[in-house]
Amino acid sequence: MKKYKLIAVLAASMAFTTGCYDLDVFPEDQLNSTTFFQTQAHADQAMMGVYSLMTDEDVFGRQFGFDCLGGVGSGYDPASYATIARGTYTSSEGFVTNKFQKLYEGISRANIVLQNVDKCDMTEELKERYKAEAKFMRALYYFTLMDFWGGVPIYDETTIVEDEFMSMLKPKSDIETVRQFILTDLEEGIKKLPVEWDSTNKGRATSGAALALKGKVLLYAGKYDEAKKCFRELIGETENSQYAGVYKLYEEGENPYSDLFKPGGDESSEMIFAIQNIGGIGQDFGMPTTFYMGTRAAFGSCWNNVMASVNLVDSYEWKDGSPFSWTEAKASYGWNGYPTYNDAVENTETKKKEYPMREEVFYSKLTEDNKSVKEYTTHRAELLSMYENRDPRMASTVILPYTQFKGWVSNKAKDTEFVMTKEVGICNETNGFIRVNGNYEYYPFRKFVAEYDMDGAINNRADTPINFPLIRLADVYLMLAECYIFSESGFDKDNAVKYINKVRTRKGVNMPEINNGTPQMAANTKEEVFERLRHERTIELAAEGHSFSDMKRWKLLETLNGCIFRRIPVQHFR
Numbered sequence: 001m002k003k004y005k006l007i008a009v010l011a012a013s014m015a016f017t018t019g020c021y022d023l024d025v026f027p028e029d030q031l032n033s034t035t036f037f038q039t040q041a042h043a044d045q046a047m048m049g050v051y052s053l054m055t056d057e058d059v060f061g062r063q064f065g066f067d068c069l070g071g072v073g074s075g076y077d078p079a080s081y082a083t084i085a086r087g088t089y090t091s092s093e094g095f096v097t098n099k100f101q102k103l104y105e106g107i108s109r110a111n112i113v114l115q116n117v118d119k120c121d122m123t124e125e126l127k128e129r130y131k132a133e134a135k136f137m138r139a140l141y142y143f144t145l146m147d148f149w150g151g152v153p154i155y156d157e158t159t160i161v162e163d164e165f166m167s168m169l170k171p172k173s174d175i176e177t178v179r180q181f182i183l184t185d186l187e188e189g190i191k192k193l194p195v196e197w198d199s200t201n202k203g204r205a206t207s208g209a210a211l212a213l214k215g216k217v218l219l220y221a222g223k224y225d226e227a228k229k230c231f232r233e234l235i236g237e238t239e240n241s242q243y244a245g246v247y248k249l250y251e252e253g254e255n256p257y258s259d260l261f262k263p264g265g266d267e268s269s270e271m272i273f274a275i276q277n278i279g280g281i282g283q284d285f286g287m288p289t290t291f292y293m294g295t296r297a298a299f300g301s302c303w304n305n306v307m308a309s310v311n312l313v314d315s316y317e318w319k320d321g322s323p324f325s326w327t328e329a330k331a332s333y334g335w336n337g338y339p340t341y342n343d344a345v346e347n348t349e350t351k352k353k354e355y356p357m358r359e360e361v362f363y364s365k366l367t368e369d370n371k372s373v374k375e376y377t378t379h380r381a382e383l384l385s386m387y388e389n390r391d392p393r394m395a396s397t398v399i400l401p402y403t404q405f406k407g408w409v410s411n412k413a414k415d416t417e418f419v420m421t422k423e424v425g426i427c428n429e430t431n432g433f434i435r436v437n438g439n440y441e442y443y444p445f446r447k448f449v450a451e452y453d454m455d456g457a458i459n460n461r462a463d464t465p466i467n468f469p470l471i472r473l474a475d476v477y478l479m480l481a482e483c484y485i486f487s488e489s490g491f492d493k494d495n496a497v498k499y500i501n502k503v504r505t506r507k508g509v510n511m512p513e514i515n516n517g518t519p520q521m522a523a524n525t526k527e528e529v530f531e532r533l534r535h536e537r538t539i540e541l542a543a544e545g546h547s548f549s550d551m552k553r554w555k556l557l558e559t560l561n562g563c564i565f566r567r568i569p570v571q572h573f574r
Contacts, residue, residue, distance in 0.1 A: 037116040043130050046113050050137045053106040054275045058098035060470065061287050063545035064448065065306050070547025071560045072312045072538060074442055079292040079305035099148070103141045107155060110138035114157035132192035136205040139185035142178060143217055147549055151175040179221060186214040195242055202267060208234055208243055209273035212471045219479055220553055228483040231476055247272060247473045249506045256508035258396035261447050263457065266467035272476065279458045279465030286463035289448040293543070295436055297407035297416040297429040299450045300461025307442040308398040308542070315538060316394040321512040322520040324390065333382045335361055362401060363422045371431045373419060392509055397542050398443040405434055406451035413452045447543045469544060474503045478537050485533060491526045500536050
C-alpha cells in the first residue's frame with residue numbers, strides 16, 4: 001500500500017467504533033460515524049481501520065504459530081498455541097475468545113464503511129469500489145471464523161452496533177449459509193475491485209485477491225471443479241481472463257525464494273494478497289515475526305517461541321529428489337558407527353542416556369571463557385555438505401548448524417554462527433553465536449526474521465516490516481493441483497503434477513520434476529500424487545501458517561506426532 005498505510009490517523013478514524021450508544025448529541029472532541037465520513041480521505045482512513053486489524057496477534061499477527069499445530073513448527077508458550085497442541089485448553093482461554101472477538105471487530109469495521117461510504121463526496125464508481133473492498137475484507141474475516149468455528153452468527157451492514165449492542169445475540173448460522181454469504185461478498189469484489197491498483201495504493205485488495213479467496217473457500221468446501229475454474233482464471237488459463245501475466249513466481253536476485261520474504265520480494269507479483277507491514281521510527285506497524293521466531297541474536301534479542309520442527313527439517317529432500325534419511329546420511333558421510341541423531345544409548349556405568357552422534361558429529365568445544373570456538377567438530381564440513389545437498393528452500397527457511405545469521409547485537413550488526421555444544425547455555429550472541437532461548441535444541445526459523453537492522457527499517461522487534469502473504473501464487477498452484485487430484489470429474493494426474501512441478505522447479509529452487517523418469521520421482525496413483533502435494537505445501541509454505549488448516553481439511557491431524565509440540569529439554573530433542 002505505498003504501502004497504503006495511513007496509520008497516523010488510524011486511531012482517530014476508528015474512534016467511533018466504540019463508546020456510548022444512546023447519545024443524541026455528538027461530542028466535539030470525538031469522532032463518530034455520522035460526523036466522520038465526508039471525503040475520500042475519510043473513506044481511506046476507515047478502510048485502513050479494516051485492514052489494520054490483520055496485524056493483531058489474535059487475527060493474523062501470529063498466523064505462523066499455527067504451523068505448530070500442523071506438524072511444521074515446534075514451540076512453547078502461547079505464541080505456538082502449545083495448550084491446543086497438548087489438548088489442555090478451554091474455550092474461555094484468551095487466544096480463543098480474543099480471536100473470535102477480534103475477527104468480529106474486523107467485520108464491524110467493514111460494516112461501518114459499508115453503512116457510511118455513500119456520505120463521502122466522491123463518484124458513485126469510487127463508492128462502489130470501496131464497498132467491494134470492505135466486502136472482501138468482511139469475507140476474509142468470516143472465512144477465518146468459519147475455518148475455526150464452522151457456522152457462526154452473521155452480522156451484515158444492516159446491523160447498527162450503536163443501536164443493537166446490548167441485544168446482539170443472533171444464533172449461529174449453519175456453515176453453508178455462512179459460506180454463501182462469504183461467496184456473495186467475494187463476487188462483489190471480483191466484479192468491482194481493480195485488477196491492479198496504482199503504485200500509491202499497492203497492497204489493497206484486488207479483484208484477483210477476491211477470485212483467489214473464492215477459489216480457496218470452494219476448495220475448503222470440497223467443491224473442487226468450481227475452485228478449479230477460479231484458480232485457472234486467476235493464472236490466465238481461461239478464455240478472456242483479465243489476469244494473464246498479472247501474477248508471476250518471483251525470480252529476482254541470486255536467491256529468489258529467500259528474497260521473496262524480504263523487502264522488495266514481499267511486494268512482487270507473486271503476492272496476491274499480503275499483510276502490509278511497515279517499520280521505522282514513529283511508524284511501527286507490523287507483525288511480531290522477529291519477536292516470536294527470531295533468536296537472541298536477532299534484532300531486539302528475541303524469544304524463538306516458534307521454531308521449525310525436526311519433522312519439517314527431516315522432510316527436505318536431497319537435491320536429486322530422493323527422501324532424506326539419517327540412515328543414508330550416516331552411510332554417505334561415514335557416520336555408521338553411531339546411532340542416528342535422535343537415538344540414545346544407555347551408559348552402562350552411569351545408567352544415563354547418551355547420544356553418540358550428537359557428541360561426535362555435531363558438538364564443538366568453546367574456549368574456557370566461552371568467547372570463541374576452541375575446537376570445531378571434525379565433521380563440520382560434512383554437516384555443511386549434508387545441508388548444502390538438500391532442497392535449497394531448507395537453508396532459506398531455517399538456520400542450520402554451522403551456518404551464519406546476520407544478527408543485531410548490542411545495537412550493532414554482528415555476524416553470528418549456529419554452533420552446537422554439549423554444554424547447555426554457553427553459546428552467547430555477544431560472542432558471535434546463535435543462542436536459542438530456553439536452550440532448546442531445535443532449528444530456529446530464518447524466514448520472515450529480520451537480518452541485521454534491515455538497513456534501519458526495523459525499529460521494534462514486535463513490528464517486523466516484512467509483508468506477510470495470506471495468498472500467493474505458489475499457494476494457488478498447489479491448491480489447483482489439489483483440485484485436479486480430488487476433482488468431482490475424476491483424478492487428473494498430469495495436470496496435478498504439472499502445477500506441483502511449477503513450484504518445485506521455480507528459479508532458485510530447481511528441484512527435480514515429479515515423473516521425470518527417475519525412480520525416486522515417480523508418482524502415478526492418486527495417493528502418490530497427493531503425498532507429493534502434501535510434501536510440497538509443507539516445504540514451500542513453511543512458517544506461513546497453512547499447515548493446520550491443511551491437515552484439518554484433509555482429516556489428517558490425528559496422524560501427527562504430538563510429541564514435537566511439547567516443551568522438550570535439550571537432551572531429548574524430539
